[in-house]
Amino acid sequence: MISSSGENSFIEWLRVNNPVTLGSVLKGIGDDCAVFQSDTPRPWLVTTDMLLEGSCFRLGEAGAYRIGRKSMSVNLSDIAAMAGIPCYAFVSVGLPQNADAELPKQLYWGLKEVADTFGVSLIGGDTNSWANDLVISVTVIGRATERGYVTRSGARRGDWIFVTGPLGGSILGKHIDFTPRITEAIQLHKQVDIHAMIDISDGLAKDLHHICKESRCGACLQSDKIPISDAAWKQSNQDSRSPLIHALSDGEDFELLFTVSPLDGENLIREQPIPGIQLHHIGEIIDREVWMEKDGVREILEPLGYEHSFGSQFG
Amino acid sequence: MISSSGENSFIEWLRVNNPVTLGSVLKGIGDDCAVFQSDTPRPWLVTTDMLLEGSCFRLGEAGAYRIGRKSMSVNLSDIAAMAGIPCYAFVSVGLPQNADAELPKQLYWGLKEVADTFGVSLIGGDTNSWANDLVISVTVIGRATERGYVTRSGARRGDWIFVTGPLGGSILGKHIDFTPRITEAIQLHKQVDIHAMIDISDGLAKDLHHICKESRCGACLQSDKIPISDAAWKQSNQDSRSPLIHALSDGEDFELLFTVSPLDGENLIREQPIPGIQLHHIGEIIDREVWMEKDGVREILEPLGYEHSFGSQFG
Numbered sequence: 001m002i003s004s005s006g007e008n009s010f011i012e013w014l015r016v017n018n019p020v021t022l023g024s025v026l027k028g029i030g031d032d033c034a035v036f037q038s039d040t041p042r043p044w045l046v047t048t049d050m051l052l053e054g055s056c057f058r059l060g061e062a063g064a065y066r067i068g069r070k071s072m073s074v075n076l077s078d079i080a081a082m083a084g085i086p087c088y089a090f091v092s093v094g095l096p097q098n099a100d101a102e103l104p105k106q107l108y109w110g111l112k113e114v115a116d117t118f119g120v121s122l123i124g125g126d127t128n129s130w131a132n133d134l135v136i137s138v139t140v141i142g143r144a145t146e147r148g149y150v151t152r153s154g155a156r157r158g159d160w161i162f163v164t165g166p167l168g169g170s171i172l173g174k175h176i177d178f179t180p181r182i183t184e185a186i187q188l189h190k191q192v193d194i195h196a197m198i199d200i201s202d203g204l205a206k207d208l209h210h211i212c213k214e215s216r217c218g219a220c221l222q223s224d225k226i227p228i229s230d231a232a233w234k235q236s237n238q239d240s241r242s243p244l245i246h247a248l249s250d251g252e253d254f255e256l257l258f259t260v261s262p263l264d265g266e267n268l269i270r271e272q273p274i275p276g277i278q279l280h281h282i283g284e285i286i287d288r289e290v291w292m293e294k295d296g297v298r299e300i301l302e303p304l305g306y307e308h309s310f311g312s313q314f315g
Numbered sequence: 316m317i318s319s320s321g322e323n324s325f326i327e328w329l330r331v332n333n334p335v336t337l338g339s340v341l342k343g344i345g346d347d348c349a350v351f352q353s354d355t356p357r358p359w360l361v362t363t364d365m366l367l368e369g370s371c372f373r374l375g376e377a378g379a380y381r382i383g384r385k386s387m388s389v390n391l392s393d394i395a396a397m398a399g400i401p402c403y404a405f406v407s408v409g410l411p412q413n414a415d416a417e418l419p420k421q422l423y424w425g426l427k428e429v430a431d432t433f434g435v436s437l438i439g440g441d442t443n444s445w446a447n448d449l450v451i452s453v454t455v456i457g458r459a460t461e462r463g464y465v466t467r468s469g470a471r472r473g474d475w476i477f478v479t480g481p482l483g484g485s486i487l488g489k490h491i492d493f494t495p496r497i498t499e500a501i502q503l504h505k506q507v508d509i510h511a512m513i514d515i516s517d518g519l520a521k522d523l524h525h526i527c528k529e530s531r532c533g534a535c536l537q538s539d540k541i542p543i544s545d546a547a548w549k550q551s552n553q554d555s556r557s558p559l560i561h562a563l564s565d566g567e568d569f570e571l572l573f574t575v576s577p578l579d580g581e582n583l584i585r586e587q588p589i590p591g592i593q594l595h596h597i598g599e600i601i602d603r604e605v606w607m608e609k610d611g612v613r614e615i616l617e618p619l620g621y622e623h624s625f626g627s628q629f630g
Contacts, residue, residue: 137452
């Protein structure tokens with residue numbers, strides 16, 4: 001169809017506004033495919049996310065610029081979760097037929113601003129219009145650093161569990177306006193041997209379950225160590241759920257949840273090596289089941305959190 | 316969000332139904348990113364296409380299985396246009412909330428069938444539902460062969476222009492049920508030095524203009540040499556436009572349009588080296604402007620064809 005092809009006005013716009021200067025990009029905008037190359041065998045990381053109006057965001061409330069920022073940021077957050085360096089982005093958009101001409105402009109400026117911040121080149125895409133709401137699909141290709149990439153599956157018994165910031169209540173704003181933890185993940189990965197990592201998109205409890213499932217282990221959180229955001233307190237005032245429940249189950253905080261050896265954990269707590277970020281030691285990896293301990297009593301922690309997708313049609 | 320993450324039931328399904336055995340895939344389904352690696356410096360090719368119900372296809376007429384096939388095939392056609400080998404695919408889907416459970420199943424079987432045919436591994440994706448029509452976004456990553464990749468920009472004055480099959484009337488069926496010319500492109504590229512190539516998605520006239528624009532040259536087609544499909548004749552019986560106009564302007568034939576030196580061109584015509592495919596020599600590359608010659612008279616050939624996208628909002 002129209003991948004990266006010249007007749008697509010967004011692509012033409014990109015070609016003018018986003019000249020590719022990276023040596024590794026052999027063809028940017030203007031052919032059937034984008035082309036890049038590298039002479040080092042470091043692994044490539046690829047992630048893709050589709051954001052749907054009404055389901056993933058409310059355009060009227062957020063505005064197209066912030067939705068553009070979010071669409072890029074959620075993908076970069078996935079690259080951060082593997083301690084990777086983001087390199088290239090591909091953006092496909094389905095625009096409402098009756099959309100104002102400002103909509104795509106604002107959207108692309110938001111996408112491009114975040115891409116520029118993290119040195120990501122927008123080198124391909126596809127734009128069409130249709131008689132439906134706005135849809136944006138972004139694919140980001142990144143690379144592992146020389147330290148290698150980090151998965152969800154490397155947690156070991158005895159590991160300390162960390163989170164990079166306070167959690168909960170992201171619906172009050174952070175779910176759109178957040179900074180993907182690219183820089184922090186790379187810094188951490190230089191400093192210590194990260195055994196397992198994930199970005200908190202579904203909620204702390206559910207994302208911890210993901211790590212435990214992939215690492216074939218369990219975990220125990222200390223309830224009094226879980227950092228609770230101001231937004232979680234505000235949300236708690238508006239509903240009947242505690243701030244802790246918000247911190248455990250609200251999705252889209254996009255902080256990093258990771259595990260390291262106790263020795264590395266002690267170093268991180270003592271040195272707090274990431275500028276502007278406080279690292280919180282919130283629990284330990286154990287053999288099986290996911291628990292939360294409060295006043296010396298352990299209870300099973302269910303995978304509370306946001307349920308994506310369409311159920312069990314493939315189950 | 317949910318790239319490649321375990322909670323996504325499509326992704327779980329893929330994990331079971333599509334075990335990745337390629338040595339170069341270090342992480343398939345089940346983490347924040349897919350991970351692959353290669354120790355040869357051959358360039359990577361990336362293309363992405365978003366297909367929107369009502370705008371790009373009619374679900375009720377075509378059915379989800381054929382739409383799945385088409386969604387993969389249009390991307391593979393872009394890889395073919397650069398004479399590449401497709402390797403990895405990433406599929407994001409927005410499903411109508413009220414969709415039958417059969418819809419995603421049929422869609423994915425269609426996607427997977429084409430992927431399997433061409434040795435492509437489905438290693439990531441994202442699925443959500445929303446209160447709108449079906450949208451599918453596919454990104455394919457391929458590699459150049461040892462001969463290198465082919466662009467739109469390498470046509471030279473005197474080159475012979477070729478097309479891989481009869482054109483026009485694809486709306487009668489071929490626009491959905493076509494075979495991307497992956498194998499043919501790789502065979503051709505081994506046989507001769509392809510100077511420029513594109514897949515015919517917008518229509519012969521328009522795609523020839525794309526080659527001329529990127530190669531900074533002109534072209535002259537011989538009207539009596541343009542292969543006209545049976546479908547173009549059928550379409551012509553139903554409207555007031557000639558079969559030739561259909562062959563020139565109907566999009567989505569997904570044949571390859573390419574240029575080679577006259578010497579290579581003569582060899583191709585004499586040997587017809589691609590099994591099951593007749594190569595048609597339809598014109599020459601010249602200095603400037605795009606023309607069509609009929610009975611010794613040249614007329615300017617406008618970039619007739621399908622107009623994608625949303626106009627000139629970025630003009």
